[in-house]
Amino acid sequence: MTAAIEVTGATVRYGDVLALDDVGLTVAPGRVCGLLGTNGSGKSTLFKTILGLVPAESGRVRILGHTGTAARRRGLLGYVPQAEQVDWAFPVRVRDVVMMGRYGHVGPRRRSRPADTRAVEHALARTHLTDLADRQIGALSGGQRKRAFVARAIAQEADVLLLDEPFAGVDKRSEATITELLLQLRDGGRTLLVSTHDLAQVPALCDEAVLLQRHVIARGSPEEVLRPETLMAAFGVRAQEEGSPWTP
Amino acid sequence: MDTLITGVVDWFTVPLQFEFVQRALLVAVVAGVVCAVLSCWMTLVGWSLMGDAVSHAVLPGVVLSFLFGLPFAVGALVFGAGSVALIGVVNRTSRVKEDAVIGVVFTTMFALGLVLVSRVPSQTDLGHILFGNVLGVSDADIWQVLVLAAVVLAVVWFKHRDLTLYAFDPVHAHAVGINPRLLETLLLGLLSVTVVVALQAVGIILVVAMVIIPGATAYLLTDRFERMLAIAAAVAALAAVTGVYASFHLNVSTGGSIVLAQASAFTLAYLFSPRQGVLRRRRIRRPRPRAATAS
Ligand SMILES: Nc1ncnc2c1ncn2[C@@H]1O[C@H](COP(=O)(O)OP(=O)(O)O)[C@@H](O)[C@H]1O
């Protein structure tokens, strides 16, 4: 079967900083893969590599069998950015953001047709944002903001979703809501790659997990990857000293 | 009372009897509105310095146009777009940070313009280029302004959703197969043309104000992009009219008056904006005792 996400031998450097070192990753369709790693471990860089935003020194990306460019042109890739990447004071409404998910489907003026409006309404309803749709995007809670961008990916009808730190800055109840929403999307046949440096939601959400620290340190079921021995082997005493979220 | 009313009416109607005032109003309002529309994206993308750069960098182009008897817009566009491209190249191929690259390129271009001006026969033209001469625009100037303004507004009308997408989330644009680099280039191209339009109204030195202040003012007043465009355009049109009249009656610089009028609008928004104004926010944060107990 064709993998939904397939990365082989990706090496990425920012000047002198080696951000990814020979990273390989395969996610089968309809699965949720957790991308785990501390801050600076290269999670966002891997997303950018999959999106074709950073030139990889070497390596190959395939999305459902397509090259990156072909996959983007088909709108297969939905991206939910890390909170720090978004200008929350930008004068757009939640509805406008979700409509941007349709821009790959419409003509060069990006004028919405009734079908696009319906897709947006549907995405808003699925993410329970219908009542908040006319708010400015920054006038939402942390969890609602994440859901707005998930709604954009739903409106886009993306088959593969990349979510960068969807649980950062989100309270416990919203975490559960988001997890439930993402599992519904998976059950609908979508593939999700979810990065996080906070492990609380991993067992409930992920079918498999990858531990990243510039290169892949461990992969397997969440139970395997989250075993204290694995984490300790990966990060050793240093992780404990620095009080990282990895310490069991 | 009657004399007061006649006075006010005269204040508005007397200048209109002069053809040069009518032309100045036309150019100032058109240039103001075009700049204002673009300023909304400039504010959101954070390109104020880029606006400053492009406006200064067109000077050699304008001077060369004079020397060769070309429409001034031709040289200005070549040098405006050329400088933007140069900034891009140096930025990508050196470790120097972008703001420094911008600073180097635009001052160099401006200096080149000053040197070239020494070769231009009439020195009075330099004053007009630098500080604007809207009360003395020729027919040819008016036509250049109108045509370029129409081009900018048409492109913006066709591509405004893409430009907003670029300003808000270029990564998403890329992810759905819309090239953000192309949109960036388009926005820079629009900026170059807009600067040329505004040169006529306020001159090189003050153009940057026209492509920042209206957008920044509107941003303080609304959370909706479409309203931001409308408010910015209205502020700029009002400021253009106010500036031209003030300049006529007080015999002061027209460009200076227009920009001061825009700055007054910004100051009012900064102080009194219902949501963003500093005075309002202070009042909301520290409610007076009476207000606190009223409900
Ligand atoms: N644009 C950039 N320029 C230079 N270095 C970068 C850039 N982006 C990330 N890095 C570096 O690459 C490494 C990986 O960063 P990142 O992918 O953001 O990690 P994560 O998302 O896991 O926190 C870090 O050392 C970071 O400092």
Ligand SMILES: [Mg+2]
């Ligand atoms: Mg990150």
